[in-house]
Amino acid sequence: MNARYEDLSAFHMDVLREIGNIGAGNAATALSVMLGQPIDMTLPKVNLLEFNDVADAVGGPEALTYGVLLNLHGDIDGMIMFLLNRDFAHLILNILMGGAYESFDEMDELALSAIQEVGNILAAAYVKSIAELTGLFINVSVPQVSIDMAGALLSVPIIKFGTVGDKVLFIEENFQSPTQSVMSHMILFAEMKSLNLMLSKLGLA
Numbered sequence: 001m002n003a004r005y006e007d008l009s010a011f012h013m014d015v016l017r018e019i020g021n022i023g024a025g026n027a028a029t030a031l032s033v034m035l036g037q038p039i040d041m042t043l044p045k046v047n048l049l050e051f052n053d054v055a056d057a058v059g060g061p062e063a064l065t066y067g068v069l070l071n072l073h074g075d076i077d078g079m080i081m082f083l084l085n086r087d088f089a090h091l092i093l094n095i096l097m098g099g100a101y102e103s104f105d106e107m108d109e110l111a112l113s114a115i116q117e118v119g120n121i122l123a124a125a126y127v128k129s130i131a132e133l134t135g136l137f138i139n140v141s142v143p144q145v146s147i148d149m150a151g152a153l154l155s156v157p158i159i160k161f162g163t164v165g166d167k168v169l170f171i172e173e174n175f176q177s178p179t180q181s182v183m184s185h186m187i188l189f190a191e192m193k194s195l196n197l198m199l200s201k202l203g204l205a
Helices: 010-037 051-057 086-097 109-134 151-162 192-201
Strands: 047-049 064-074 078-084 139-141 144-149 167-176 182-191
Touching: 010 047, 010 086, 010 109, 047 064, 051 109, 051 167, 051 192, 064 086, 064 109, 064 151, 078 109, 078 151, 086 139, 109 139, 109 144, 109 182, 109 192, 144 151, 144 192, 151 182, 182 192
Parallel strands: none
Antiparallel strands: 047 167, 064 078, 064 139, 064 144, 078 182, 167 182
């Protein structure tokens, strides 16, 4: 199978959803350990979205968002991007640093470093689930953190991976702490060769 995201069948999507479910569960566990308190999550929503619809799904192209971008290397070449809204960031910063930042303008180096580490932990959880299920070696780069409008953040991976197709794997997660429920979003961009290899290792190509 010479896969493109547009060509994935309902069965392929079910398998990718299961990978997303496992990754999200690992992410919740890792986040719970990092924060030192229980973090639960509802069943994540895993869908294929067109590039143009991703920004709308996270609040619109002009919504200010924390973007955490990591490159994938090894057997899989691609990118993972986490789009974290203000509520998610405030939850993390409240727990880790004992106080909330009221606006994006107040973000300092320490706050951005904390968000960067969260992105690193979340990505590692997803990569671990893919690697264990496929037997592939996947290395993750140091995360890059930016605060910008969602449309601007998404332009970087779209420029690089737009030739793969006009759809991406989009995972919406609802994390729940004892006091708050917050949303985060993860987008997986993979090279065509990597997508085919992953499906082949799963016995689907």
